[in-house]
Amino acid sequence: MTATTMAEWSSNLLYIAFIMYLVATLFLGGSIRQKNTTETNQSKWGRIGIVITIIGFAAQLGFFFLRWAVAGHAPVSNLFEYTTFFGMTLVGSFIIIYFIYKKTILGVVALPIALLIIAYASMFPRDISPLIPALQSDWLKIHVTTVAAGESILAISFVAGLIYLLKSVEHTKGNRQSFWLETVMYGIVVVIGFIAASTGFTLSNYEATFNYVNQQGQEAVSEYTLPPLVGPNEGKLVTDNVMEPLAEMPKLINAKKLNTVIWSLITGTVIYLLLRLIFRKRIAAKIQPAVRNVNLDLMDEIGYRSVLIGFPVFTLGGLIFAMIWAQIAWTRFWGWDPKEVWALITFLFYAVFLHLRLSKGWHGEKSAWLAVIGFAIIMFNLVAVNLIIAGLHSYA
Amino acid sequence: MKEIKCECGHVNPVGTVLCESCGRALTSKAKEEKLHDMRYEGSARRSQTYNKSIIDKVWNFFSSVKVGVWLIVITLIASAVGTIFPQKQYIPSVLPPDQYYEEVYGFAGELYYTLGFHDLYSSWWYLLLIASIGVSLVICSLDRVIPLHRALKTQRVSRHESFLKRQRVYGMTDVTNIDDNLEKIKKKLKEKKYKIREENGNILAERNRFSRWGPYVNHVGLIIFLIGGMLRFVPGMYIDETIWIREGEKKAVPGTKDEYYIENKEFTLENYDNKDKEVFQQSIERVGTIAKNYQSDVVLYKESGKTLPGEKADLKMEKEDSIKVNHPLKFENFAVYQTSYKLNEFKSMSFTFDNKETEKTFGEFTVDLFDPKDKFDFGNGYSIELMGYYPNFTGFDKNGEPISDKPVPDNPAFLFKMFSPEKPEGEISFVGIRKNLEPLGENEFKVSFAGVETRDVSALTVHKDLTLWIIALGGAIFMIGVVQGAYWHHRRIWFRRSGDGSLIVAGHTNKGWFGLKNELKGILEGTDIRMPEDQQEEQKEKQGVRRNKDDGDNNGRMEQ
Numbered sequence: 001m002t003a004t005t006m007a008e009w010s011s012n013l014l015y016i017a018f019i020m021y022l023v024a025t026l027f028l029g030g031s032i033r034q035k036n037t038t039e040t041n042q043s044k045w046g047r048i049g050i051v052i053t054i055i056g057f058a059a060q061l062g063f064f065f066l067r068w069a070v071a072g073h074a075p076v077s078n079l080f081e082y083t084t085f086f087g088m089t090l091v092g093s094f095i096i097i098y099f100i101y102k103k104t105i106l107g108v109v110a111l112p113i114a115l116l117i118i119a120y121a122s123m124f125p126r127d128i129s130p131l132i133p134a135l136q137s138d139w140l141k142i143h144v145t146t147v148a149a150g151e152s153i154l155a156i157s158f159v160a161g162l163i164y165l166l167k168s169v170e171h172t173k174g175n176r177q178s179f180w181l182e183t184v185m186y187g188i189v190v191v192i193g194f195i196a197a198s199t200g201f202t203l204s205n206y207e208a209t210f211n212y213v214n215q216q217g218q219e220a221v222s223e224y225t226l227p228p229l230v231g232p233n234e235g236k237l238v239t240d241n242v243m244e245p246l247a248e249m250p251k252l253i254n255a256k257k258l259n260t261v262i263w264s265l266i267t268g269t270v271i272y273l274l275l276r277l278i279f280r281k282r283i284a285a286k287i288q289p290a291v292r293n294v295n296l297d298l299m300d301e302i303g304y305r306s307v308l309i310g311f312p313v314f315t316l317g318g319l320i321f322a323m324i325w326a327q328i329a330w331t332r333f334w335g336w337d338p339k340e341v342w343a344l345i346t347f348l349f350y351a352v353f354l355h356l357r358l359s360k361g362w363h364g365e366k367s368a369w370l371a372v373i374g375f376a377i378i379m380f381n382l383v384a385v386n387l388i389i390a391g392l393h394s395y396a
Numbered sequence: 397m398k399e400i401k402c403e404c405g406h407v408n409p410v411g412t413v414l415c416e417s418c419g420r421a422l423t424s425k426a427k428e429e430k431l432h433d434m435r436y437e438g439s440a441r442r443s444q445t446y447n448k449s450i451i452d453k454v455w456n457f458f459s460s461v462k463v464g465v466w467l468i469v470i471t472l473i474a475s476a477v478g479t480i481f482p483q484k485q486y487i488p489s490v491l492p493p494d495q496y497y498e499e500v501y502g503f504a505g506e507l508y509y510t511l512g513f514h515d516l517y518s519s520w521w522y523l524l525l526i527a528s529i530g531v532s533l534v535i536c537s538l539d540r541v542i543p544l545h546r547a548l549k550t551q552r553v554s555r556h557e558s559f560l561k562r563q564r565v566y567g568m569t570d571v572t573n574i575d576d577n578l579e580k581i582k583k584k585l586k587e588k589k590y591k592i593r594e595e596n597g598n599i600l601a602e603r604n605r606f607s608r609w610g611p612y613v614n615h616v617g618l619i620i621f622l623i624g625g626m627l628r629f630v631p632g633m634y635i636d637e638t639i640w641i642r643e644g645e646k647k648a649v650p651g652t653k654d655e656y657y658i659e660n661k662e663f664t665l666e667n668y669d670n671k672d673k674e675v676f677q678q679s680i681e682r683v684g685t686i687a688k689n690y691q692s693d694v695v696l697y698k699e700s701g702k703t704l705p706g707e708k709a710d711l712k713m714e715k716e717d718s719i720k721v722n723h724p725l726k727f728e729n730f731a732v733y734q735t736s737y738k739l740n741e742f743k744s745m746s747f748t749f750d751n752k753e754t755e756k757t758f759g760e761f762t763v764d765l766f767d768p769k770d771k772f773d774f775g776n777g778y779s780i781e782l783m784g785y786y787p788n789f790t791g792f793d794k795n796g797e798p799i800s801d802k803p804v805p806d807n808p809a810f811l812f813k814m815f816s817p818e819k820p821e822g823e824i825s826f827v828g829i830r831k832n833l834e835p836l837g838e839n840e841f842k843v844s845f846a847g848v849e850t851r852d853v854s855a856l857t858v859h860k861d862l863t864l865w866i867i868a869l870g871g872a873i874f875m876i877g878v879v880q881g882a883y884w885h886h887r888r889i890w891f892r893r894s895g896d897g898s899l900i901v902a903g904h905t906n907k908g909w910f911g912l913k914n915e916l917k918g919i920l921e922g923t924d925i926r927m928p929e930d931q932q933e934e935q936k937e938k939q940g941v942r943r944n945k946d947d948g949d950n951n952g953r954m955e956q
């Protein structure tokens with residue numbers, strides 16, 4: 001089997017995994033809907049859901065190891081590979097937590113998040129790239145896989161926290177918590193907006209290229225995959241019969257990325273408003289009945305335990321292995337590079353999470369909100385630090 | 397008076413809330429509360445007992461978890477601010493910092509610079525924040541671990557009923573044959589690897605007490621890590637210098653007191669190309685050239701034998717190695733890393749000395765850009781004098797003098813004086829890359845470019861860090877402590893006979909109450925003993941709390 005067919009097979013397996021997770025979410029969803037389903041077929045649907053999840057997980061493992069064989073190095077060396085791996089470990093963490101606590105509701109939230117992460121990953125260049133010298137080391141797979149695993153276990157505390165809040169937050173007028181929970185839902189819809197916009201335009205292979213002057217004052221080319229609402233600094237459009245940008249950005253701002261963010265916000269808001277029209281209430285309020293008989297104490301404990309289990313793994317992968325590799329590759333184990341600093345910030349945040357839990361006042365709802373903020377920091381690491389704040393690590 | 401004597405006869409230190417031995421409540425507050433705060437076994441903690449002298453105040457300030465958490469949150473936010481714009485060491489060195497931030501980031505950049513955020517992580521206040529976390533860490537741990545250890549060591553098997561009644565997991569069953577129920581229970585407890593202690597018919601089953609010390613072990617690790625980080629400023633512990641060595645050059649290795657020399661044989665830069673894996677071609681087309689390998693082949697020399705001052709020792713070849721990224725050259729405590737490179741730097745330039753009209757060449761000469769000779773003689777009256785050499789010509793100053801801003805020959809320029817029989821007093825010519833001026837008027841002769849010799853330059857960073865093992869030790873201890881505290885839980889179950897043939901069962905864990913209750917269900921299976929209730933669950937049901945606002949171990953009291 002030649003390398004290219006293996007590469008094709010590898011990406012097919014990723015699609016299969018994606019579909020499996022989608023189907024599994026429906027079955028798991030079926031296992032928690034009480035109104036019209038009896039106790040027995042709820043657990044039947046739940047079991048089918050778990051089996052499909054495991055099949056999907058196996059398919060993604062296939063994608064991962066096949067790609068490894070083809071590339072000759074662990075496929076965690078660019079943003080697409082890392083983010084899909086993170087999605088995979090999230091599904092893996094859910095499967096482990098499922099077999100400890102047997103709660104399918106966790107999957108109904110965890111799998112869609114993994115789907116979003118994998119879909120987000122596929123917006124980035126997917127070709128198999130060779131390793132630059134700095135990455136040619138075993139520490140690449142040791143560091144990156146451990147940090148992804150750690151982050152995905154910590155993400156389970158977000159899943160449990162979100163379920164906790166979906167049940168416990170009262171959607172009354174002016175309730176601050178209801179507003180912030182809805183903001184979280186809106187954030188998720190914006191990610192869907194980003195994926196919808198990017199996929200839509202890439203399918204119609206839309207392209208608009210600019211010659212512009214970049215931040216260092218040099219001539220550069222910028223290829224837009226989304227219609228340019230905002231153009232780059234001194235940008236001259238090269239492709240014809242394509243819309244002119246409405247505004248030109250100063251050289252300090254990366255116009256192409258800002259354009260993508262604007263498009264995501266627009267499509268996300270449109271989708272969100274459509275949902276509000278259909279549901280005629282807040283999304284979080286619409287979901288609330290589905291989590292009615294969730295045991296809050298259990299969700300709180302799952303949230304705490306996933307941080308307890310995830311924190312050491314994240315520290316090992318994100319800080320200790322990273323420092324060892326930095327010492328070997330860049331002569332110093334710590335250099336206050338933005339990526340290192342944000343790993344430290346994530347570490348400090350979850351240390352604060354654990355310490356606040358020492359006192360009673362921070363159990364329950366407050367702990368759930370901390371888990372939400374913690375996951376937001378992990379996402380900030382994944383998105384903003386990698387794409388915006390350059391530094392040694394930048395994948396862009 | 398220094399101690400409090402409990403009814404059971406045990407003498408407790410002042411400040412004890414629950415008698416270390418039998419667990420009776422010793423303070424009025426503890427007597428009234430429905431559920432005991434078991435976080436530190438009700439032991440006497442300095443911060444809760446003394447609050448008079450200035451030392452007490454300082455101790456209490458630093459021993460509070462709330463203060464510790466605030467210190468970490470402030471550090472967290474400050475660290476985030478440091479990533480808004482790149483730090484000083486990551487900006488391209490084209491402009492000095494004070495201009496760079498304003499130039500590139502405008503007003504925000506200028507503000508960032510003036511506030512010193514461009515060099516935030518070595519600012520005095522950031523280091524003070526880290527140090528205060530260290531202090532708080534130490535005092536927090538000391539304030540808790542000593543009393544906790546003493547309490548766990550002196551705890552008796554038969555705890556007082558008032559103590560057991562106020563445990564979160566508590567239950568009493570009237571049962572006739574207590575003995576054989578306890579036998580069944582003991583068998584189950586052994587299966588689940590509990591340590592069993594017995595005292596006049598009562599049982600204390602305990603498991604994983606070691607995990608209670610986890611957090612304190614990890615804090616010790618953190619302290620060692622922080623100390624290791626500071627030791628770097630002790631002279632001789634830490635060296636980090638980058639040297640630029642041209643191919644063929646030999647230089648002393650910094651920090652080795654000229655005992656070691658290193659020679660750069662050859663620098664190679666390899667890029668991926670179409671001979672590489674077919675699968676990589678798409679990515680190569682998209683990205684363009686992707687570097688595959690940066691390598692400097694070097695020879696390490698060691699000074700052999702004693703040398704008199706001023707006398708040069710002969711160097712013995714120590715070892716040959718090719719330094720690549722991720723593969724530093726190692727010797728003694730030193731490591732030499734491949735950190736940067738420069739391709740095709742000028743080494744020497746060759747010229748011809750010709751007559752303008754006749755194009756006849758009277759001599760060819762080469763100027764070594766690193767050790768330029770000042771006179772070139774071609775015989776029978778033809779010669780050239782090198783009047784001025786400007787390694788990196790950047791322009792003319794106010795009075796027309798050419799200037800060079802650094803010794804590295806990136807843009808070399810020369811002022812030649814050409815002597816010939818026709819012009820014995822010599823003609824002046826200023827020659828540089830794409831430049832051939834005749835400042836003092838029309839010349840008969842000229843110097844024309846005849847080739848250049850280039851060579852690559854490797855940037856090698858010499859690194860010695862004697863603090864590494866301390867930092868590694870701190871990191872390792874931290875990991876052990878974190879795992880020790882997180883992956884195991886300390887569980888205790890008390891079985892106590894009470895009055896006329898009933899058995900009290902009570903349980904405690906430092907975390908993971910669901911786990912404890914499930915395990916207890918398994919242990920009591922097949923016995924006549926009822927499963928104890930979770931008194932905290934009930935407490936909440938009675939208060940009709942739909943949402944578990946603040947459940948947990950010590951009923952809502954904010955940890956001091």
Ligand code: HEM
Nearest residue numbers: 351354358459460461464465529532533536611878881882
């Ligand atoms: C960056 C600094 C710190 C890190 C990474 C850290 C880490 C940890 C971890 C992982 C735990 C275990 C939590 C659990 O098992 O639920 C813990 C517990 C604890 N930490 Fe820290 N800590 C830090 C700083 C501090 C400071 C400054 C204080 C003092 C205010 C402190 C006081 C405590 C206390 C009292 C406990 C609970 C011990 C017990 O289980 O009773 N820590 N710490």
